[in-house]
Amino acid sequence: MHEPPDPVEFAQQELARIKDFRNQAQKFIQKAQDRQKSSHDSSKHLLLPLNIGDLVLVWQDSVESNMSGKLEKKYKGPYFIQ
Secondary structure: OOOOOOHHHHHHHHHHHHHHHHHHHHHHHHHHHHHHHHHHHHHOOOOOOOOOOOEEEEEOOHHHHOOOHHHOOOEEEEEEOO
């Protein structure tokens, strides 16, 4: 007949198994985060630095305009960089 396992030994084995699962999960999460960061970074492009004399548009928040923001201009400008 099969003897019941020692409770202390069983608890230690389960604790080791849980730690192993946590380590595996952490590795999978890190790998997924690295892949997502790489994908995000490859699709985003940095803006070129602005120079004196460049024309720029300034984003106009529709909340500060009025309630019918759909019909308002989205940008103010153009302005020259001085």
